[in-house]
Amino acid sequence: MTAAAPAIAVEGLSKSFGGRMVVDALSLTVPAGKIMGFLGPNGSGKTTTIRLLCGLLTPDHGRGTCLGLDILTQSHEIRRQIGYMTQKFSFYEDLSIVENLDFVSRVFDLPDRKRKVADTLERLGLADRRHQLAGQLSGGWKQRLALAACILHEPRLLLLDEPTAGVDPKARRDFWEQIHALAADGLTVLVSTHYMDEAERCHEIAYLAYGHLLARGTVAEVIADAGLITFTAQESGTGMKRIADLARALAGLPGLDLVAPFGSALHVGGGDAALLRHSLAPFLGDSDFVWREDAPTLEDVFIHLMSSSTDNFAGGVR
Amino acid sequence: MSRFGVSAHRLWAMILKEFIQMRRDRLTFAMMVGIPLIQLILFGFAINSDPRHLPLAVLDADRGPFGRALVATMQVSRYFDLVHFVANEDESEQLLAEGRVQFVVTIPADFSRRVARGERPALLVEADATDPAATSGALGALETLARTALDRDLTGSLTGLKATPPPFELRIHRRYNQEADTQYNVVPGLMGVVLTMTLVIMTALAVTRERERGTMENLLVMPLRPIEVMLGKIAPYVLVGYIQVAVIVVTARLVFAVPIVGSLLLLTLTSIVFIAANLAIGFTFSTVAKNQTQAMQLSFFFFLPSILLSGFMFPFRGMPVWAQYLGEILPLTHFLRVVRGIMLKGNGPGEIAAEVGALAAILLVVSVIAVRRYRQTLD
Numbered sequence: 001m002t003a004a005a006p007a008i009a010v011e012g013l014s015k016s017f018g019g020r021m022v023v024d025a026l027s028l029t030v031p032a033g034k035i036m037g038f039l040g041p042n043g044s045g046k047t048t049t050i051r052l053l054c055g056l057l058t059p060d061h062g063r064g065t066c067l068g069l070d071i072l073t074q075s076h077e078i079r080r081q082i083g084y085m086t087q088k089f090s091f092y093e094d095l096s097i098v099e100n101l102d103f104v105s106r107v108f109d110l111p112d113r114k115r116k117v118a119d120t121l122e123r124l125g126l127a128d129r130r131h132q133l134a135g136q137l138s139g140g141w142k143q144r145l146a147l148a149a150c151i152l153h154e155p156r157l158l159l160l161d162e163p164t165a166g167v168d169p170k171a172r173r174d175f176w177e178q179i180h181a182l183a184a185d186g187l188t189v190l191v192s193t194h195y196m197d198e199a200e201r202c203h204e205i206a207y208l209a210y211g212h213l214l215a216r217g218t219v220a221e222v223i224a225d226a227g228l229i230t231f232t233a234q235e236s237g238t239g240m241k242r243i244a245d246l247a248r249a250l251a252g253l254p255g256l257d258l259v260a261p262f263g264s265a266l267h268v269g270g271g272d273a274a275l276l277r278h279s280l281a282p283f284l285g286d287s288d289f290v291w292r293e294d295a296p297t298l299e300d301v302f303i304h305l306m307s308s309s310t311d312n313f314a315g316g317v318r
Numbered sequence: 319m320s321r322f323g324v325s326a327h328r329l330w331a332m333i334l335k336e337f338i339q340m341r342r343d344r345l346t347f348a349m350m351v352g353i354p355l356i357q358l359i360l361f362g363f364a365i366n367s368d369p370r371h372l373p374l375a376v377l378d379a380d381r382g383p384f385g386r387a388l389v390a391t392m393q394v395s396r397y398f399d400l401v402h403f404v405a406n407e408d409e410s411e412q413l414l415a416e417g418r419v420q421f422v423v424t425i426p427a428d429f430s431r432r433v434a435r436g437e438r439p440a441l442l443v444e445a446d447a448t449d450p451a452a453t454s455g456a457l458g459a460l461e462t463l464a465r466t467a468l469d470r471d472l473t474g475s476l477t478g479l480k481a482t483p484p485p486f487e488l489r490i491h492r493r494y495n496q497e498a499d500t501q502y503n504v505v506p507g508l509m510g511v512v513l514t515m516t517l518v519i520m521t522a523l524a525v526t527r528e529r530e531r532g533t534m535e536n537l538l539v540m541p542l543r544p545i546e547v548m549l550g551k552i553a554p555y556v557l558v559g560y561i562q563v564a565v566i567v568v569t570a571r572l573v574f575a576v577p578i579v580g581s582l583l584l585l586t587l588t589s590i591v592f593i594a595a596n597l598a599i600g601f602t603f604s605t606v607a608k609n610q611t612q613a614m615q616l617s618f619f620f621f622l623p624s625i626l627l628s629g630f631m632f633p634f635r636g637m638p639v640w641a642q643y644l645g646e647i648l649p650l651t652h653f654l655r656v657v658r659g660i661m662l663k664g665n666g667p668g669e670i671a672a673e674v675g676a677l678a679a680i681l682l683v684v685s686v687i688a689v690r691r692y693r694q695t696l697d
């Protein structure tokens with residue numbers, strides 16, 4: 001494999017559960033050495049896609065490679081070279097931190113096992129609590145343990161499924177520092193997240209909704225591609241009307257794809273500039289509010305994408 | 319990719335992990351040692367090897383001096399409670415069938431006269447051998463009892479009849495349970511039952527627990543092969559199985575004075591096949607069950623026929639043929655023959671080879687099924 005070859009390259013990947021299409025003809029390329037953010041609403045198929053990539057699920061259709069290895073036929077080889085951090089903590093709660101790491105290091109038959117475990121403990125700040133049972137750790141520390149266990153065997157590709165869910169801001173920042181440090185060493189990372197600030201820390205992001213890949217690229221590219229126009233209305237303080245009244249009045253007007261209050265401000269936006277301006281025209285002159293056109297945020301783009309794609313699973317089990 | 323290639327370091331990783339987890343699970347560990355002890359003590363009292371006051375009926379068609387002497391002796395014996403004098407066979411048949419007496423002693427007509435003539439007449443004993451432990455000891459006692467009773471009356475010209483053989487022939491007719499060859503059938507059998515029960519459940523839970531706790535996903539994504547997971551899960555419980563065997567053998571010997579005729583070494587060596595077979599069965603269950611409750615249910619579903627059709631509860635040869643065929647595929651059936659053979663009859667390797675072979679065949683078939691069923695994906 002040359003350095004330019006992508007770490008992940010899959011085409012037309014599909015998976016359905018009981019007739020429900022969960023991942024639909026997904027094609028995705030992740031360049032080697034990059035951090036790719038994987039975003040999308042709950043149930044959009046992020047976890048399923050990651051499982052397809054590491055051979056935990058067999059795709060119904062499609063093909064592709066991970067680290068140049070075929071995901072259909074070489075999953076045993078793939079498993080040796082990737083680190084997969086599951087969404088739900090999946091290490092042994094009745095084993096201590098160091099026992100969990102020992103287990104992993106033995107399974108991978110790591111050379112110089114003891115030193116490697118000690119180094120990893122040190123690197124992730126786990127050394128002081130090495131003998132604590134994993135089950136007694138708080139959420140953030142569990143995540144650190146899970147990350148430590150996934151990088152122990154020095155994988156070339158990390159698949160992280162919501163690694164920072166429920167982790168405090170400081171710990172999240174530390175976590176991302178770790179990930180960037182690892183990427184600097186040449187590791188490729190595919191990381192799913194619901195946090196916008198984390199998406200912005202990625203080299204590239206991929207947005208998945210209901211099994212379809214809707215957007216891909218750097219944060220700036222994704223925002224630009226969405227073609228979204230946004231305005232913010234601020235209460236001027238002189239009038240009687242409040243933001244809530246404005247939100248009510250604007251609701252349902254054509255061209256307004258998103259209407260979101262932020263404290264004493266209202267953030268509105270839409271994909272069709274002409275239609276949006278037309279709908280807003282009667283309100284722009286209202287002296288109770290100060291209007292300002294601004295740049296759409298990544299969150300605006302995602303909410304817009306989410307509302308324009310339909311949840312084909314809604315309605316429950318058929 | 320090979321499903322059967324085993325790497326020592328991965329297997330060792332699994333075994334170590336399982337050992338640590340087993341050690342942490344104190345309650346389960348205590349149960350594994352406690353269950354055999356409790357069972358043994360419960361059953362041990364039930365099989366009271368020296369039963370007393372067993373209900374007995376007498377049909378005295380002789381009404382001669384020797385018959386009367388016999389009856390008198392039985393009346394004072396602590397072994398028996400003479401609860402009925404019956405007039406005919408129909409009556410005795412009914413008493414036995416209803417379980418109101420355990421023995422009926424029939425003193426035939428002309429018994430006294432024929433004893434005096436030295437003809438060694440038959441003294442018929444019908445025994446309800448449903449519970450072999452209860453009957454066997456008493457039957458032995460009965461013979462001695464009858465002899466002492468008669469010896470006292472064999473005076474004067476009859477003194478010569480005191481010599482062995484006894485002046486009568488004790489004809490024992492076991493009812494309901496012809497195979498009852500020993501009063502200690504139960505304790506060695508119990509070893510097989512306890513092993514079946516605990517080991518199947520332990521492994522059935524060991525894998526479903528991983529699935530329920532979500533650790534399975536991680537285990538699957540690591541480069542472990544099915545056979546390594548299976549062997550790794552099974553190996554620590556082999557040790558547990560041996561602890562149980564030791565507990566039972568020691569208790570059987572010290573508390574219940576069960577004789578151990580054969581070689582303990584042979585027993586130890588053959589037990590491993592049986593232990594492994596049960597563990598493989600448990601592992602197979604865990605590949606079928608979706609959660610721990612289902613795993614428990616499957617284990618009990620397997621446990622019931624094991625107890626009923628293996629020859630533990632009912633004599634094997636007394637069962638209908640189809641049930642015997644079913645029984646033959648259960649490991650417990652073969653192990654019972656092995657363990658009873660070794661402990662009670664002093665069987666050597668030659669005599670038990672066929673049964674051990676059957677156990678090995680079961681182990682092989684089940685292991686292949688288990689490894690094939692073990693999914694390497696979450697589909």
Ligand SMILES: Nc1ncnc2c1ncn2[C@@H]1O[C@H](COP(=O)(O)OP(=O)(O)OP(=O)(O)O)[C@@H](O)[C@H]1O
Pocket residue numbers: 017018022040041042043044045046047048049087313
């Ligand atoms: N084993 C399964 N059997 C049946 N349905 C499944 C299975 N796994 C996932 N699904 C369904 O597939 C859909 C996608 O699930 P998935 O876990 O991939 O979503 P996700 O993007 O990871 O969501 P979240 O952000 O909540 O983690 C969901 O509707 C889920 O119910």
Ligand SMILES: [Mg+2]
Pocket residue numbers: 046047048087161
């Ligand atoms: Mg998920």
